[in-house]
Structure formats: structure tokens, C-alpha cells
Amino acid sequence: EAGVAQSPRYKIIEKRQSVAFWCNPISGHATLYWYQQILGQGPKLLIQFQNNGVVDDSQLPKDRFSAERLKGVDSTLKIQPAKLEDSAVYLCASSLGYGTSASTDTQYFGPGTRLTVL
Amino acid sequence: GNSVTQMEGPVTLSEEAFLTINCTYTATGYPSLFWYVQYPGEGLQLLLKATKADDKGSNKGFEATYRKETTSFHLEKGSVQVSDSAVYFCALSRMDSSYKLIFGSGTRLLVRP
Numbered sequence: 404e405a406g407v408a409q410s411p412r413y414k415i416i417e418k419r420q421s422v423a424f425w426c427n428p429i430s431g432h433a434t435l436y437w438y439q440q441i442l443g444q445g446p447k448l449l450i451q452f453q454n455n456g457v458v459d460d461s462q463l464p465k466d467r468f469s470a471e472r473l474k475g476v477d478s479t480l481k482i483q484p485a486k487l488e489d490s491a492v493y494l495c496a497s498s499l500g501y502g503t504s505a506s507t508d509t510q511y512f513g514p515g516t517r518l519t520v521l
Numbered sequence: 522g523n524s525v526t527q528m529e530g531p532v533t534l535s536e537e538a539f540l541t542i543n544c545t546y547t548a549t550g551y552p553s554l555f556w557y558v559q560y561p562g563e564g565l566q567l568l569l570k571a572t573k574a575d576d577k578g579s580n581k582g583f584e585a586t587y588r589k590e591t592t593s594f595h596l597e598k599g600s601v602q603v604s605d606s607a608v609y610f611c612a613l614s615r616m617d618s619s620y621k622l623i624f625g626s627g628t629r630l631l632v633r634p
Contacts, residue, residue, distance in 0.1 A: 407564075436621065445525075445610050445624030446565070458619045494564065498620065508553060508620035512565040 405429065407513035409495050415519045421483035424516045428476070428497030434458075435472055436510060437480050438494040446494055452478065453500060482518075490520045523548040523618065527611050527625035534601055534632050542596040542628045544585075544611035552613040554578075554587055554594040555622070559608045568596075568609070601632045 408427040416422050428435050434453050438446035449468065451459040454475040463470070467486070472478040482489055496510040528543040546552065556568040556578070569578030574589035583598045594611060611625040 445626050448621045451619055451621055459621060508614055514564040
């Protein structure tokens, strides 16, 4: 079974530029998550989708970050304009989707995109 | 609010030593608990999980028991190998928080030959 795919793996940009990341979840997974992992910290949720609807975006800096999952499959995360403090690894994860069984909430992570803002 | 606290690293051990990485949590109700591992240059991988009190998760020689009375989920392994060198993250999720994962800050383990 193919895992969660992300691209690019690395990106270097200057501050005030824009950048986009792409994620393709495991086939059949309804729920998709974007996490931000700053060096030396645990990942922090930015946004969660259930199919193509947003479930939780309370931690997303909406003045500069946006995300979409138009057809309920793959997703893009955009930053515009980028700031120095956005340097981090952006992780995408997917799960079957919350329901009646706790086992469906297991999240599987992609390799991440390492963003460096200069 | 919900949170996870892990022991700070790095933890340095010799091969075949016993490993314990402490993890405690704060949450209402009955969260699911997880250990994820991140090998150098790779993404997060689920190591083990437990979904209710007194459950023991196990995988690859690692074990952790969900202790509600002490709100803990400590990771243990009887004999570590050099290949276990990685960063280990403890995390929780709750159904009424849409199952988002709340992570600890991670503990780096270095195993020397």
C-alpha cells in the first residue's frame, strides 16, 4: 500500500515570497491533516480536513496561510507572504476518518517538506 | 487544555541497555495515546498505541502501558540497538477534538555500539 506522498521535499525561499506544498493521502483515507514542526519541537496541527470540508483550522495563521482539498483527495498548503519564523518541516498525515472505532483515528505521516525562509 | 510532557533528551545509552522514556499527559476523559518515532531524514512513523486504560501497546520490542491513575504512557525497551537511535514523540488524541494529535516535544535517543 502506498503511503502519504508529499512534494517538494525541500524548499528554500526568501521572506515575503510565496510557496506551496502538495500532499496526496493514502487511498481511501477521508481525513487529512497538515502539521508544522519547528526544529526541536513536536508537530503542531495547522488544519484538518474531513473529505473536502475543514474540521479544524483554529491554529492556522489565516492572514498568510491557506489550504484546500478541492476533490476530497489531495491537498495544497500555501504560504503568502512567508516570514522567517515559517522555517519548519510541514507534515501531511491521513487517517481513515473518525467514526465509531478508536482504531480509525490512527494517522499516517508523509516524509514532510522542509522549508527554509531566508 | 490537553498537553503532553516528555522527558528531555538526549538520552544516550550503550547497546543492549534498558530504555525508559517518560511521558505524562493532561486531558479530560479518555484519550488515545501514541508513540511515534522519527528516524534521521525520515517522516514520523507510528510505533505503538493504546486506546484505553491498562492497555499495553507493543511493537519491535518496545512497550508502553496506558496508566490512567498516573496519567502516564512511558516507553520501554529491554535491550536497545544502534538502529533504535531516533527521536521519539509521545502524543494523544481525543474523539471530541476530531482526533487531532497533540505531541510532546520529542526525546532524542542515541545508542552507542
